[in-house]
Amino acid sequence: MNNYDLTRMVVTISIILIIVVFAFNKILLKNKPITTKFITRTAIFASMAIILYLVPFLKIKLPFFPAFLEVHLDEVPLLIAGFAYGPLSAFLGILIKTLVKLPMTTTLGVGELADFIYSCAFIIPTAFIYKKHRTFKGMLISISIGTLIQLITSSFITTFLILDFYMFVMNLPRQAIMGMITKAGININSLSWPFFFAVAIPFNAFKDAIVIVVTILLYKRLHILVEKASN
Numbered sequence: 293m294n295n296y297d298l299t300r301m302v303v304t305i306s307i308i309l310i311i312v313v314f315a316f317n318k319i320l321l322k323n324k325p326i327t328t329k330f331i332t333r334t335a336i337f338a339s340m341a342i343i344l345y346l347v348p349f350l351k352i353k354l355p356f357f358p359a360f361l362e363v364h365l366d367e368v369p370l371l372i373a374g375f376a377y378g379p380l381s382a383f384l385g386i387l388i389k390t391l392v393k394l395p396m397t398t399t400l401g402v403g404e405l406a407d408f409i410y411s412c413a414f415i416i417p418t419a420f421i422y423k424k425h426r427t428f429k430g431m432l433i434s435i436s437i438g439t440l441i442q443l444i445t446s447s448f449i450t451t452f453l454i455l456d457f458y459m460f461v462m463n464l465p466r467q468a469i470m471g472m473i474t475k476a477g478i479n480i481n482s483l484s485w486p487f488f489f490a491v492a493i494p495f496n497a498f499k500d501a502i503v504i505v506v507t508i509l510l511y512k513r514l515h516i517l518v519e520k521a522s523n
Contacts, residue, residue, distance in 0.1 A: 351363075
């Protein structure tokens with residue numbers, strides 16, 4: 293990614309963010325004042341999330357999970373945005389990240405739809421709870437509850453909705469998915485509940501653990517900055 297592409301991405305994010313923020317302000321927040329500082333900082337965190345998602349070496353494919361599942365760290369800056377500016381900032385960051393990623397999709401939008409749902413299930417509850425308990429203990433409690441919600445939501449939706457949708461739009465036979473799972477060393481005979489317990493739950497738990505560890509490490513270093521920024 294060169295400087296021109298990066299600049300174009302940031303400008304695109306900023307324009308979309310302004311449109312979405314004012315739409316939310318008008319419809320949901322009943323014209324509650326939203327500052328330029330809020331818009332700018334939310335755009336920065338959304339940009340960071342997109343860059344983390346696009347950088348190839350930060351997309352981790354694990355040999356003990358199927359090749360169509362990968363770990364990335366784009367949720368980390370969005371969690372921090374939620375801690376600093378609240379759930380609206382986090383939601384807008386997730387939305388902007390998804391909209392910017394859509395033109396670059398390799399899954400006809402299936403991966404982006406799934407990522408949007410999973411990120412909302414994880415980050416929004418976390419930001420709501422932390423907003424009421426702005427301490428390190430509150431952060432641990434909020435992120436634990438958010439993780440549990442995301443784990444159940446993402447595993448269930450992946451198994452019983454996204455997987456079939458993915459096979460349909462990508463024109464992949466069920467045997468091809470089963471082959472990827474077998475190649476990863478996982479022996480299951482169905483893409484329903486066996487997949488849910490043997491693949492979806494372990495993968496999402498592992499992915500969330502990585503995101504949580506990185507976020508907590510950054511939180512401990514950026515806590516004072518976050519608190520000042522939120523005032």
